[in-house]
Structures are given as C-alpha cells and as structure tokens.
Amino acid sequence: MKTQRTLLAIAAAIFVSMLGAGAPDAEETSPALSPQALREIAQVEAEIDRIEAQTAERLAAPPDNQIQQIELLGKLMLYDKQLSVHRNEACAFCHMPETGFTGPVSELNRTTGSYPGSVRTRFSDRKPQSHAYAPLSPVLHYNPGQGDLVGGNFWDMRATGRRLGNPAAEQAEGPPTNPVEMGLPDIACAVYRASQRPYRALFESVWGPQAFAIGWPGDVEQVCDRPGPPTAGEPLPVHLGPIDRGRAGTTFDQMAQSIAGYEASAEVTSFTSKYDAVLAKKTQFTSQEQQGYDLFRGRAQCNTCHRDGGPGEDPLFTDFTASNIGTPANPRLPYYAENRPDALGYVANPQGRSFVDGGVGTFLIRGHLLSQPSAVDARWLKLAPDNQARVQVPTLRNVDKRPYPAFVKAYGHNGYFTSLKQIVHFYNTRDVL
Numbered sequence: 001m002k003t004q005r006t007l008l009a010i011a012a013a014i015f016v017s018m019l020g021a022g023a024p025d026a027e028e029t030s031p032a033l034s035p036q037a038l039r040e041i042a043q044v045e046a047e048i049d050r051i052e053a054q055t056a057e058r059l060a061a062p063p064d065n066q067i068q069q070i071e072l073l074g075k076l077m078l079y080d081k082q083l084s085v086h087r088n089e090a091c092a093f094c095h096m097p098e099t100g101f102t103g104p105v106s107e108l109n110r111t112t113g114s115y116p117g118s119v120r121t122r123f124s125d126r127k128p129q130s131h132a133y134a135p136l137s138p139v140l141h142y143n144p145g146q147g148d149l150v151g152g153n154f155w156d157m158r159a160t161g162r163r164l165g166n167p168a169a170e171q172a173e174g175p176p177t178n179p180v181e182m183g184l185p186d187i188a189c190a191v192y193r194a195s196q197r198p199y200r201a202l203f204e205s206v207w208g209p210q211a212f213a214i215g216w217p218g219d220v221e222q223v224c225d226r227p228g229p230p231t232a233g234e235p236l237p238v239h240l241g242p243i244d245r246g247r248a249g250t251t252f253d254q255m256a257q258s259i260a261g262y263e264a265s266a267e268v269t270s271f272t273s274k275y276d277a278v279l280a281k282k283t284q285f286t287s288q289e290q291q292g293y294d295l296f297r298g299r300a301q302c303n304t305c306h307r308d309g310g311p312g313e314d315p316l317f318t319d320f321t322a323s324n325i326g327t328p329a330n331p332r333l334p335y336y337a338e339n340r341p342d343a344l345g346y347v348a349n350p351q352g353r354s355f356v357d358g359g360v361g362t363f364l365i366r367g368h369l370l371s372q373p374s375a376v377d378a379r380w381l382k383l384a385p386d387n388q389a390r391v392q393v394p395t396l397r398n399v400d401k402r403p404y405p406a407f408v409k410a411y412g413h414n415g416y417f418t419s420l421k422q423i424v425h426f427y428n429t430r431d432v433l
Contacts, residue, residue: 033120037107044104045081048090052079062202067261069206074262076199077255083193084118084182085227091175091182091259094128100398101132101268103410110408113330113415118183119227121342123334125180125349125357126155127415133395135168135264137161137320142380148321149360149383155391155413156363157322160376164253168260173252179229180335180348188238188248189224192216194255207254214244214251227344273397275308275315300428305393317397322360322390326430329356330414357414361388 033041055075063069077083081090094115096104103109108116114124139161140152153159153171161167175181176190184190194203195212204211216238217223223237230237240248262268277283285293296302305323309315339352349355358365364384367376391413400420402409411417417426 033116034107034111037105037111040105040107044093044096045088047096048079048081048092051092052076052081052090055079056198059198059202062205066206069202070258070261071265071267072262073199073203073206074258074260074265075267076197077194078259078262080194080197082197083176083184083190085184085189085225086118088120089118089182091172094181095131097268098401098403099407099409100130100401101263102130102398103128103415104403106406106408109410109415110418111332112334113332113410114335117179117181119179119342119344122180122183122338122346122348124178125333125335125355126413127410129153129155129392129394130398131168131171131263132268132270133316133318133397134171135166135260135269136314136316137167139165139167142377142383146321149380149387151320152392156359157392158363162376164257166257166260168263169253169256172256172259172263177228179227179346180338183227184224185226185228185230186224186236186238187252188214188236188240188245189220190255191248191251192220192224192238194251203254203258206258207251210247211251211254214240214247216240227346229346271314279309279315306396316395318393318395320392322387322392324359324389324391325427327412327414327426328416330412330416333414356389357391358388359413360390360392361385 055072058072059076062072078091078095081087081093083090094103095101098104103115105115108114109127112123113127115128116123134153137153138151140157141150142148143150149157151157151167152161153167154174159167159171159174161170164170173187176184177187184193191212191214194200195214200212217240220238226237236245238248274283274285274289278285296306297308305319305321306317307313307315307319308317335349336353336355338348339350341347361384364376364380364387399411400409408418409420411420411423417423
C-alpha cells in the first residue's frame with residue numbers, strides 16, 4: 001500500500017511538472033538576509049533593470065493599438081522599482097518570468113518562503129502567488145450550486161474585483177502601499193512617482209491628459225520617501241484637495257488596470273505549455289507523463305480543484321475556489337519574529353508566534369479589502385466559519401518552471417514545501433499516516 005502511494009505521488013508530480021494552520025513550535029526566525037540571499041536578490045534586481053530598460057526602448061515607437069499600449073504601460077510599471085518607497089523593489093521582484101511569475105530567489109524559497117519588502121527587514125506572511133493566468137479569475141461571487149466562493153485574487157481572495165470589475169487590477173493596487181511589500185505611505189505617492197517616469201506621455205495618451213494634472217504639495221518627495229503605514233491621525237499623508245485626491249485615485253486605478261492588462265497578455269498568460277501542444281495534437285506525452293495525467297484525472301482526483309478544461313472551460317488548472325488542505329505552519333517565516341517595533345516603529349505582526357493565517361475566513365470577517373467596503377457582499381459574513389484557513393486554489397500552470405534544475409521553488413500559501421515531491425507526498429499521505 002505504501003509503495004502504491006509513493007508511485008502515485010511520483011507519477012502525479014511528473015505530470016504536474018510538465019505543465020510548464022497553527023503557530024510553529026520552533027524558535028523565532030531572524031529577518032536578516034543571508035549573504036547568499038543578498039547575492040541572488042542583487043542578480044534579480046539587475047535582471048529587472050535590464051528588462052525595464054529593454055522595454056523602455058519601445059517608448060520611442062509605441063504600438064498604435066491601444067490594447068498593446070496598455071500592455072506596454074503595464075509591463076513598464078511592473079518592472080519599475082521607483083514605485084516602491086526606497087526605489088529598490090518592483091512588483092516583478094516577486095513575480096519573474098523564469099519561475100512562472102512567482103518568487104525568483106532560490107535561497108529565499110529554500111529558507112524563508114516569503115519575500116522582503118522595500119524595507120528589507122519586513123517580510124510578508126505568505127509566499128508570492130503567480131500572476132500568470134490570474135486575470136482569468138472572475139469577480140468574486142458565491143456559487144450556490146457548489147456552495148463555494150469563486151474568484152478574486154490573492155491567497156485570501158480579498159481583491160474581489162467588485163469595484164473595478166477586475167480582480168487582477170485590484171490585486172495590483174495592494175503591494176504599493178503594503179508596509180511589508182513596496183511600502184509607500186499613500187496611493188498618491190505611486191501616482192506622483194509614475195508622473196516622473198519616462199512612460200508618462202504614453203500613459204496620458206492612453207488614459208487622458210488629466211491623469212497627472214494634480215497640484216502636488218511642496219513636501220511630496222519627503223512624504224513619499226517615508227515608509228508606510230501612515231499614522232492613524234493622518235491616513236492620507238500627501239495633502240491633496242478633494243479634486244486632486246479624486247484624480248489621484250482614478251489614475252491609481254488606471255495604473256492597476258494597465259498592470260492587469262499586461263498580466264493578461266500572451267507574454268504572461270500564454271497557453272504555450274506542453275499540455276497545450278498535446279491538446280492541439282502537436283506532440284504527445286511521454287509514457288511517464290501520460291501515467292501522471294491519468295492519475296491526475298483519475299484515482300488522484302487532482303482535477304477536481306485543478307480543473308484541466310471541459311465544456312466551455314479553458315484548462316486553467318484551478319477552479320478559483322478556496323480550500324484548506326492542512327498545510328502546516330511554516331516555522332521559517334520571518335513574519336513570526338516581526339512582533340516588535342522595527343527601526344521605524346512599525347510592528348508587522350503583533351501576535352508574534354501566536355499568529356494563525358485565517359485565509360479567506362479572516363478576510364470575510366474583517367472585510368480586509370483593497371477597495372471600498374461596498375466591494376464585499378454583506379451576506380458573505382455567514383460563510384466565514386466554513387472558510388477559516390482556506391486559501392485560493394493556485395493554478396498548476398508553470399508550477400515547476402525554474403531557471404535551472406537545482407533552483408528551489410516554494411509551494412503552499414506559506415512556502416512550507418520546497419519541492420513538488422514534498423507537497424504531492426503530503427497531499428497523498430496526510431489522511432493515512
């Protein structure tokens with residue numbers, strides 16, 4: 001029986017690779033970055049600079065097609081480190097193409113699981129999700145037939161899409177002002193920084209000349225150089241009048257929609273894996289891949305949640321619902337040690353080692369949204385108990401994509417697993433061992 005379970009785990013992992021929670025008992029981890037992590041981070045930053053510079057060359061002769069213009073804008077902003085408080089962290093820092101648009105630092109995947117923000121001593125409580133195929137997630141809604149919430153972005157679905165009609169755009173609005181990510185104190189800072197960038201003219205051409213017609217206060221540079229969060233007494237530290245504040249909000253939405261447009265483009269959401277070639281009858285699975293696929297669709301029932309296509313469905317390898325598979329807490333997360341004020345007085349995790357990630361359930365209870373409170377349906381509150389500790393089912397596309405064979409990828413919402421074999425074995429044995 002044990003041999004059969006092992007074979008099941010191996011075969012399923014082979015197929016998946018072809019696709020292109022309580023507090024820990026361990027001692028608190030340190031948020032300090034190791035020399036190896038720093039070296040790898042520097043390499044990623046250099047690659048981000050290279051991609052940004054190469055992409056910026058297209059501004060000299062931008063495309064005529066507006067959709068392509070939006071995609072170009074989105075890519076430029078995704079790789080723009082200037083949109084972080086210390087001008088050192090682009091959105092792409094956690095979402096690089098060589099890893100399927102998820103975490104590109106092997107040493108962090110192996111050790112911490114989560115990634116540092118622009119303030120390098122601040123780490124998130126979760127691993128980066130891939131943003132490939134994320135734009136295909138529907139606006140968050142309740143499916144009474146399934147008895148499930150479906151859609152949204154983020155592990156906890158809090159980017160519902162109900163305000164902008166686009167979950168990926170609402171997701172893009174989260175990191176710029178998240179204190180443990182890009183760390184700006186005000187969304188107006190992202191707009192101000194964008195107004196100083198080479199893509200301003202293209203942005204105004206796409207979204208209108210009013211986009212950056214904002215009367216900026218004289219201290220905007222100093223305010224935007226201070227890491228968030230803002231104080232409770234001054235939640236909007238960039239002092240703007242009502243008209244300028246509204247305009248900044250609209251432009252911030254347009255920035256996010258541009259990023260989502262790029263994420264939805266064929267460059268990111270490409271449907272070019274071997275699986276797609278098999279569907280198109282351009283190639284065939286190897287015998288091992290076919291064994292894995294047969295298990296995936298059959299006895300293992302992986303495709304119950306990781307949907308591989310059907311009538312009227314794209315093969316997205318997720319159903320955009322949420323599940324709690326029992327992933328253990330990750331004792332390597334530096335977040336558990338962020339229970340004391342940092343050098344700037346910020347406490348990321350007041351609960352310390354008592355922190356438990358409530359996932360979708362906590363989002364429903366707190367109404368912890370990126371947009372307006374009206375973006376959540378009040379009737380969902382009753383769903384919170386059943387959704388406690390659930391996280392969104394991730395796509396399996398690009399799940400094994402890595403720049404070289406020894407590169408470590410992290411799996412699970414908190415990066416607890418560091419190989420496909422580990423997470424498949426866990427899923428295969430969690431209820432029987």
